[in-house]
Ligand code: AVJ
């Protein structure tokens with residue numbers, strides 16, 4: 001089950017390990033390039049990598065050193081520089097940012113204090129500390145920025161600096177789509193200790209019967225659509241009459257059976273419409289990912305309640321690409337839907353809003369200020385998402401035009417009355 005059910009010392013160990021894992025990843029992503037590359041803006045959509053790094057430290061200082069720990073500020077003078085709401089990404093390179101050596105020193109100093117705070121926290125009592133929530137929030141924050149930094153890596157030019165083993169091979173799936181039966185299911189959670197405010201509370205949602213694809217739309221399916229003279233995803237490179245793809249500087253043939261990645265919401269919707277189908281709603285996606293028809297219960301993950309392992313899902317930047325369809329049979333849902341977790345974030349046709357009974361916690365700027373804005377939801381995580389920041393209830397969002405994120409989609413359709421089992 002979840003680590004929060006184990007004892008306090010086991011939880012403390014878990015928190016420490018998760019903090020270290022997140023930091024190892026931030027270090028890999030920032031040590032891979034030289035200082036010049038760290039301070040440069042690779043795209044107006046992204047921050048310089050050195051901004052992400054110090055921002056990670058600053059959030060950690062604000063919540064864990066100052067709030068949970070009750071300590072004096074380390075660098076109060078830089079709060080404004082690293083407040084995402086003060087400076088749009090495009091303006092960040094011009095700010096008097098900490099240089100790479102200073103940023104590295106800063107995050108290290110904050111982290112040293114945080115281990116001290118962790119030793120002293122009862123990990124219960126105060127809501128912010130119960131179950132290690134604030135620590136978990138900061139782990140997820142760092143991992144989210146790591147994925148953002150990975151997207152920045154995909155935008156940089158020059159020789160490749162990141163390498164990874166290929167994902168496991170794909171396999172044919174027994175069916176292209178499955179019927180998700182009509183009825184209520186539990187959406188969101190009130191019991192997952194590190195779930196963020198927008199995943200709460202658990203509530204019942206009625207969903208009509210619908211069909212959902214057992215796999216995300218693949219490059220082959222998309223290439224067929226491109227032949228019909230529609231545009232290609234981001235990072236596809238023209239090669240005579242066909243396409244190659246640029247994956248973190250590795251320019252290579254498209255893997256036909258891999259989920260398509262780097263498409264915006266509008267492209268996903270256009271593909272689905274072109275294919276005579278539609279995108280699932282957020283509730284449909286979550287029901288397909290969690291609902292166990294034999295018990296009526298919502299699971300934490302499609303395969304059950306256990307955290308993701310390497311057999312279940314392509315997460316955690318182990319591979320620098322989605323895996324081919326069928327590569328994770330052990331990660332399928334009870335209804336036989338594959339690769340809902342990992343590989344590619346999946347666009348769903350729902351705007352960002354709070355669930356009934358939503359309460360901002362611990363700060364409005366994580367979720368609430370984005371409700372009702374120009375955002376579409378993304379579900380399930382990508383190959384670049386860490387397991388700590390991914391579960392079947394986890395909600396991500398972005399502008400519908402964004403395609404630098406690791407986003408793909410799968411299709412769904414209404415179930416006709418004659419098709420109901
Ligand atoms: C939830 C991924 C949309 O990166 O903008 C990071 C996460 N919030 N720092 C983002 C986040 C504050 C957020 N997303």
Ligand code: FE
Nearest residue numbers: 055059084141
């Ligand atoms: Fe942030």
